Amino acid sequence: MHEAVGQRTFIGTGVGRGVVAGPVLRMPDHLPEPSEEPFTGDPVREQERAAAALAATRAELEARAKRAGGHAQDVLEAQAMMAEDPALAEDVAARIAAGRSAERAVFEALATVQQMLFNLGEAMAARAADVGDVSQRVIARLLGRPTPGPPESDEPFVLVAADLAPADTVLLDLSMVLALVTSGGSATSHTAILAREKSLIAVVGVTGAETFEDGEIVLVDAGAGVVTGSPTKREVRTARSTAAARVRVSPRSPGELADGTPVPLLANLGSIDGAAAALALGAEGVGLFRTELLFLDRRDPPPVAEQAERYGALLAAFSGKRVVVRVFDAGADKPLAFLGSGTAEPNPALGVRGLRALRAREAVLRDQLTALALAQDANDAELWVMAPMVADLAETAAFVTLAKELGLRTAGAMIEVPSSALLAAQILGVADFVSIGTNDLTQYTLAADRLLGPLAAYQDPWHPAVLRLVKLVGDAGLASGRSVGVCGEAAADPLLAVVLVGLGATSLSVTPAALGEVRSELRRYTLEAARAMAMDALGAASAADARSAAQQ
Template sequence: MSRLAGVGVSPGVGFGTGYVLAHEIPVPAPGSRHGGDAGTERSRAEDALEQVAADLEERGARAGGEGQQVLNAQAMMARDPGLAEEVAELIAEGRSASRAVYEGFGRYREILVDAGGYLGARVADLDDVRDRVIAVLEGVALPGVPVGAAEPYVLVARDLAPADTALLSPGVVAAFVTEEGGPTSHTAIIARTLGVPAVVACPGAASIPTGTPVLVDGTSGLVRLSPSGEEVDIARKAAAARAVVLAAGTGPGATADGHAVPLLANIGGPGEVDAALEHGAEGVGLYRTEFLFLGRKEAPSPQEQEAAYLEVLRAFPGGQVVVRTLDAGADKPLAFLPPAGEEPNPALGERGSRLFRIHPELMTGQLTALARAASQASARVRVMAPMVATAEEAARFAAACREAGLPSAGVMIEIPSAALRASDLAAEVAFFSIGTNDLAQYAFAADRQVGALTTLQDAWQPALLDLVAMAAAGAARHGRPCGVCGEAAADPVLACVLVGLGVTSLSMAPPSLPAVRAVLARHTQQQCVLAGQAARRAVSPAQARAAAREHLPGLTDLAL
């Protein structure tokens, strides 16, 4: 076994000694019981749960952005009152703290598995929290990433827990390789944010012996084991040459014949503004506001919200900043709200903008704070709602924005019905932003966190491209702009196809901006149109890629 193949999700070449990350916390014995003092044992369990929650929050605060949102959600799992009560009852029956935690989490695990969808995908996160609590109780060191490594290494795992990856930096990790995961998994998103080469959905990766030299190509998805020095040199020189060409392009995004395509950044808070500016973002295409609300016992004050919005708006004077209203529910519950009623499938329940119907004060407070921030900055503020399915919902949101003093209201296109009736929605709002990750998930009934369904989550799926084209056409019919803020925009080749389908702007993780800018600059708008048409005529993602490339000759110069 000298070569493995997976899905390249973060471009570049990384080489180093492979370090295989294994989470193997011993399962507490079924008959494990405490010594008779239930009160002391319960206190031990409570302290361990709180210690893990605090550690996750601290890691999140250091990570910021997307990593902070994920880790705060895990901390909420550890602090769940229902879980604490379950553990206390098991201890009262005589079980040891470790066994009670294992069984208590197990019952919650069954609920998530049965729920499926977003909640089903959170099982791995729940297991990680459980293992960390048991490790604290048993005094066992939880396996984690190397500390104080002398040189960069390649991190290999079956999958990577957010707590293990959120604080990594390119200075210590040369690349990621995972056996599971997909293009929109936490690992892929964090890798792109860090600018670290990564390959996911790579069969056999977890079997790579620790200490094996590993060469990772995050563009092609190829993983070479014990490569020769010549192979490493060739790969590095090719990557370096490509990086020089990509870095040479500056200025606003545009095709070779001058068709403007604004290139924007996806950010998860003020802490990610510097990276956006460093990579030449013309503005913000997706400002995720969940970081203000998740992992808290009470809602953020209007003043706190206003300050967070204003900091980002002032960083882009005269530029476009698209703010997404709170996207909570399903896998992102809010601790300060009463639990929602039982939902057989929370991913299809009261989440996103639907949550505002139950708690309208949340939307009113957020829009008011955003309007106050907008009045103090020159940025062109646009605000959009997630999970909008109908023209009626779009109209209701637009009216709320106008009442708050925010005239430019838009919606996310991430539900197939919204794409199919895009013209109806465009009549009600000022712009669209297509979230390709969720749009693929709902169109193909394929959970974006399930590695086995990677093919169905592929943004090159012709059916998904059809939905993008429908949304863009519906927007154009009313003279409305239609951007893409899903991870699909970060693929330089697919970016050309999206432009050819009528998309008017592209928003992505900041490190992806130079490559997209360079590829667009080497192709005319007509070449993009032809590439888009060819991709839609294909019947599989692989065929769509190949068909599009035939119309994009500039890719050869960039070795893409």
């Protein structure tokens, strides 16, 4: 039986607004690093063992991908492709021939891939954890040991882990998992995104979470971003009653404030498959459709006709509604073979990416815009097209001019770097709308890679510096009479969503699972109250102070 320890409180980043209390079960530790001792057995037999383990791991991941759906399916399919990569098999075979065991060869080969991804910058670093998960699964098979994964229990529990791989989340018995608490990750990590998709209560980036013991009762308050060990019964009752006091509205009702001010609530989508679920959850359209996910593994640019067909299917699903499509956001950090320069960049996050990569391959951009125009003309959805990673007026004007020349009616720009926020008034002089990508805006404003664990504390869009940039964009939108959307993960934080509206956002785009909580929270405040909350947050000295000021 668990021996009670003193009450402890830890702060992290909450996902959603839920509150739950329950006993802890910890994620099992990873397998140890395989021995470096030289292998003296039969290398041919060892290569056969490695090949069989890779093939079995690929098949297992493919099967889980089919069951998963959503973001998890995309990641699991990518992991399966890693396991069957011929280059990986060749590397493993070469290491075995050089005297490594199958376990050590797999470990070294995949560790090399991980390091390469880290070196490519923050966006590709997201895949490094997925590579590590593949490594663990293959090595476990070679050792004949159970694959590390979520613990099993006959009673509901709070899962505590360093972080969760997508393959782990697929195995979670949602009827037993009360909440997720991780010491790693941020609001934009796989764990946070998957928690939103599955409507799981979660608090991520909790420094000190590793000190919770199996069986210890913890109170997880996602709305406050707080995890309390050994809470009192009164604290549990208070937290639950606070969460229950949220306003509940129909998922079919439009997004609006308490005074009737409309705030359209749109969905972030990476594939057409998510359209039906988003509509069922009350999405009033699409605020961000990520087109590069359709073509990540292509060696050649997709033909115009094929693209037009895919975009047309999306527009047909959202007939009569707004659909905001982002052109390929790719480059050295999210490589598409047909956009790559072949030249390594020392800092890809600050390199030839987004619109810069597309302008260097203008034929690819022209084809995509042409396909979008064809889809626009064949459907009655209201298509808006925007460019990623826009830096200034000149880039905006070049994109908008080309889009209009090719027949698109509404063209805008994403605000993801501080320069474009500072120049928002100029940009809105030529763009029909702007959309703020808070994930990148936060990391570039605070000069902190959003996927580096030691910098997780910086990955907070509540930071007053980020909020002040949002306010500049909101003011520019109000002065120009043009739309200012927010499509980053910040908009999925219900309280921050209210503050963003107070700063001038006219629409919000979130992962579909967050639509209900955001809709409910907006209904609690008038525009005047939202603006007052925003001003209090702007005057704070830190992200924590800004959040606290808004909560007050």
